[in-house]
Each structure stands twice: as C-alpha cells, then as structure tokens.
Amino acid sequence: MTPSVDEQTAAQKLFSPARLGAVELENRLVMAPLTRIRADEDGVPTEAMVSYYAQRASLGMIVTEGTFPVGEGRTWIGQPGIETDAQIAGWRRVADAVHAAGGTIVMQIMHGGRIGHRLVSTTGRVTAPSALAAPGQIRTPEGKDEHPVPHALTTEEVAETVAQFAAAARRAIAAGMDGVQVHGANGYLLHEFTAPSTNTRTDQYGGSPENRARLSVEVAAAVAEAIGADRTGIRLSPQHNIQGALEEDADDALTTYRALAEGLAPLGLAHVDVLHAEPAGELVQTIRRTSGAPLIANTGFSVQTTREEAVSLVAEDVAEAVGVGRSAIANPDLARRWELDAAENAPVPETFYVGGERGYTDYPTLEATAETGQN
Template identity: 50%
Template sequence: MTFKLDGDAALLKPIQVGATTAENRIFMAPLTRSRAQSDGTPSELAAQYYAQRASAGIIISEATAVSQGGNGAYVNTPGNYTDRHQEKWAEVADAVHDAGGRMFMQLWHVGRMAHPEISGVESVAPSAVAADMSAHTPTGKKPLPVPRALGTTELAPIVEQFRAAARRAVDAGMDGVEIHAANGYLLHQFASDVTNRRTDAYGGSPENRARLAAEVVEAVAAEIGAGRVGLRISPGNTAGGMAEVDTVGVYEALLNRISALDMAYLHVLIDPSAPEFGTIRALWSGTLVLNTGRNVDTKFCQLEELAEWGVIGAAAVGRGFLANPDLIDRLRVGAELNEPDVATFYAPGPVGYTDYPTLADLRQPESA
C-alpha cells in the first residue's frame, strides 16, 4: 500500500495540543505490545521502540496501569505505580525527546477485564457483571471471573491512583497523559448503562455514570495541568464484551462537565460515519483526535479530508506506526508501507517490535 501526502497537507501541519506543540497531526495510537517485565516495568527495548517512532506528532504510549489491581487483562503489560516503573519510563521519555518527539502516557485501570492469575488480586468493576470473555493467563486460556462490585468508598482511592500515576508520568519526563475511558475497561464499564447497575451516586443517570471518569480527569488536571491531559472515549464500542443502550447521553454528561477545563485533547475511537461522532464533535470545542479503528487506520485519504475540513484536529494511527517506524517520511514521499506481522504483535523480543525496516535501512548497501 502507498499513499502520498502533499507538502501542504493538513495532517503534516503543526498543531498546538494544550501545552505541547506537535510537529504534525498524525499521532501514534496506544498499542498494547505485551513486552513489559513481569512486574510491570517497561522492557529494555521500550526506549528504542518508541524513539524509532518519534516523528509522530505525539506518541501515545501503550496502556499503562495505575495500580497492581488495575493491571492484569493481559500478561506483561506495563504499569506506572512504582519507582522502578517510573525510572524505566524516564528512559523512554528521554529517548523520545532526544529523537525530537513528544509523548503522552496512556493510563488505565482494566476493571473486570483483569484475571487474578495475571494481576495477583481479585478483579473489580462497577457491578458484579462478568465479561463473557477469556484471558490468556500464565497457565492457559481461562474465562474471566465475576468481578467484585466496588464499594462507594473505594472509588476515591482509584481516582488517587490515576492522579499519582499522572504525577509519576510527568516527573518521568512525559509531555502529558491520556486517561483511558474506552474499549471496555473500568471507566468505560462505569459509563455503560449495561455493565453499571449501581444505585449510588455512580450509577443510574448519565451524570452519575460519567462521574468517575470526570473525577479522574479533574484530579489529574489539577495535579499536572489540564493542558497535559487527554481523554480517550469510544461511544458504542463493544470491545471487552461491552454494550451500551444509550451511546450518547453519558458522553454528553461527561463532556459537559469537563469542557471548561481546557484539556489538551479528546481522543475518540469511532467510525466517523456513525451518528454518535457528529454528536460528540458538536459537544467538543477543543482539539479532537480521531481513531477510526484497526481495520482502517491507514486510510489516510479520509483522515486528510477530515483534517483539511477542520472536522478533526489530528488522527491517531496504530498499526501503520507499528509496522512503519518512519511512517511520516513514507507518507511524505509516497513510499510503500510495511505490512504489520500479526503473529508478532504480542510476542516477546525484538522481532515485530524494533526490527521493522525504515527507508534508510532499505537504502543501505548490502555487506560484502
């Protein structure tokens, strides 16, 4: 596949994203790679992997847990809740900055998607509603258990975990953080009128179901500055066994509550032809980052049109960056794009991680 962006393409123009100046509007989407160490510390290859992709307008890191209990959906995913985690993330941030890039850390709590054999603790959720899915645990594939419903007094400590992880991220040198409230994880579970069956202040009405995500955003913004905070949502997304009858009301309540914060951006995972997208776009006056999903994230013609028309501020691209560390250079000249190797997405080691060739690699003469 090839696609060339002209020199005056909207996607190649700089954009101010809160406190960060992005050199272009093609962001690297968060990509779980399952290559962290068993304790959640990023791997020794992480700095190289991210630095290779520093030409992205902003790199959004793989989802990173805010606590041990917030991890455990997949093996070997990273965290940012210990000094060791922070020290290794500082190496990543330094490598990206040395390569001229900018980077936000995506923060998550996986909620009911955790399996105790991976996390080491019981799984929790807004309500005792299990996801009809299985997890790949160290001892094989097993069904996800029924999670324990969180008590009302347990929610403030979760907000604090997000705040503390954001503080660590910025102290490690990250340019900002993205709060993950999408794809079937804890904050999305609270937003859903199917998985959230609570009768307290965090359940029932759209405003109540949006409360936890709003409180997390507000706490993180107060800690590191709203201009360093992004939020990811995915209205109507069924990832993680999710379902939502009302795919608009809770997001309207959430965005109405946080809109005055002047955040860095809103990252929306959605098909732009979906009716929910028009509603969200009308509600959000700040920078909107669009992610169209794994199957179309390399359809740059559509993304360029949306950016040119001012519908979106930037686009988040996943697999395109995974397989093409120099994606921006390739788009500038219309070079052939590497195809991602699905078999190596979550495999350990450098293969399919740091060994995808760049145009510069291809121009190197073969050794005698």
C-alpha cells in the same frame, strides 16, 4: 501519478504543526496507544521499549500503550505500569529517548477493570462497577481462563480509584512524560462505568447517563488538577461495543457522551481522542464541540487507518489530529513515508502481543528497504 494541487494542499495540513494543550506537535499524526506486552514481569519498561518508542519519534505525538496506575488494574503480564520507582525509572528512559529524537510522548493510564485475572492483578483482586463477568477468556500465567466475576467497587473505593489515577499521572510527569491520556475506552474500568451493560449500580455512579459518565469526568478532573489540564487528555470509544461493554441504544449513547463532554468542558483538556468509525458524525462531533477540546480521531479496528483518510480528516477539519495504530507499528518512519506518499511495510499481527524484538523494533525504514530492495 502526480498529485493535484488540491491534494497537495490537503496533505500539507496533516504535516503542519499543531498544539494539543501544552504539547507542541510537529505534525498531526498521533501514534495511537498500542499494547505490545514488552515490559518485564514487574511491569518495568525494557530497553526494547526505549528503542521502539524512540524509533517512532517523528510522529507528532506518541501515546504510550495502556499503562496500569496500580497493580490491581493490571490486565496482562508484560504490560507496563506507573506505580513503582523502577517503573518510573524505566519510563524516564523511554521519555528521554523520545525527546532526544525530537518527539513528544504522553502516557495512556489504563485501569483494566474486569478485564483482568487474580493471577495478574497484584492484589489478587479484580474490580469493576458491578459483579458481572466479561464474556470470553483471558490469558494468565497458567494458560487461558474464564474472565472472573469482579468485585463491585464500593462508593468509597471509587473515590480511591480517582485518587489512584491522579497519583499515577503525577508519576508519569515525574518520569518525564509530556502529559497523560486517561483511558476511558474499549471496555476497561472507566468504560465499564459508562456503558449500561456493565454498570448496574444504584449509587451516584450508576443508572442515569450523567451518573454513568461521572467517574470518567471525576478522573479527568483529578488528573487535570494533579498535572494541569493542558497536559491531560482522555480516550473514549462510544458504541465500540467491545468486551461486553455495550452501548447499543444510539439515543442513550448520545445522551451519555454529551453528559460526559459537558463534564469535561470546564476543565479545558489538551485533547479528546475518540475511536469511532464515523468521526464526522453527530456523536463524535458532539463530543468535540461540547468538550471544547481538540479532537484526535481514530476510525477503529475494522479497517486499518490509511494516509488518504488521515489527510482528509484533517483537511476537512473533522479533527485536529489523527490517531494511527497498525501503520505506526509497522513503519517506524511513518510520518516521512506518508509525507512522501511512499509505500508502507505491512504489520504482522502474529507479533503484536508476543515478547521480543521481532515484529517490534525490526520493521525497516524507507532507507533500509531501498538498500535491500525489499518491501
């Protein structure tokens, strides 16, 4: 069926350039941060990672997988870091390859907090706002184990965490990244401070919505100070209710994220990336309006992002750009496929978190599919 003129105009906006702070995007499709567990056991990016990210350079901006700022914040073996010289050198190869292919790339800096294990943390310690274990189990080099009861960071140690994020951001820029995205989402360290179920602190980082939002704001401010606000973004997932980081009281969530966005507002960040099922709703639009930062919308895990949804989010000015996860895993040339409204490869979840090239760098492009006649 030939698309109507209205549909064509709506789609054009998704494929038009945008600026997120200092980063110039050729189109408004952002590769969402996606953990793939293909670094080596020292957290050094591998050659397969260089190919994988370079293959996806036609998306307007790539956000890397969650990358640990310090080994104590490592959640999985095979996760990359940005702490050592070898890790910086590995990421330099990734950034250079993406730039050579005409793309842009920012690094998601992720401290795992209580989603960790003493056999994975390089200090043997797992930290969090409060000494509360996450539900469920975690993969360790010796098989699955219960999540540990974490060490509750002291107020002084919280200040060290802020400095660790800033130092990691400087190293990301030294590795050639176009910017950094602070991971404040999905039940990891910063989100554990924001969510009331994971934070029972009584110092200035616990209790009131402003206090719970404080660490994310301080980290964003320190990173912005270190590398420039126009290269700094943050990811949030209000009411995602994952990994025991629960925000089930809607009024409290709105107040907390408004406080967080008010704290971000004076910084002038490059983007806020919000994972939420209703990007047009009050919560997400309050964050957007209050922070004043361009919004990358991602509708979350329950349904895979579609072309149609991405087109309408941008055409209807719900967001400046759209984060795409699983379709970007399965389609190295997703921008082209969506521009042509062509068929997509389906992602293979069994290969998401295992090592190797299968299900990583071997998804075919449209041309390769046409040649083999497969889809």
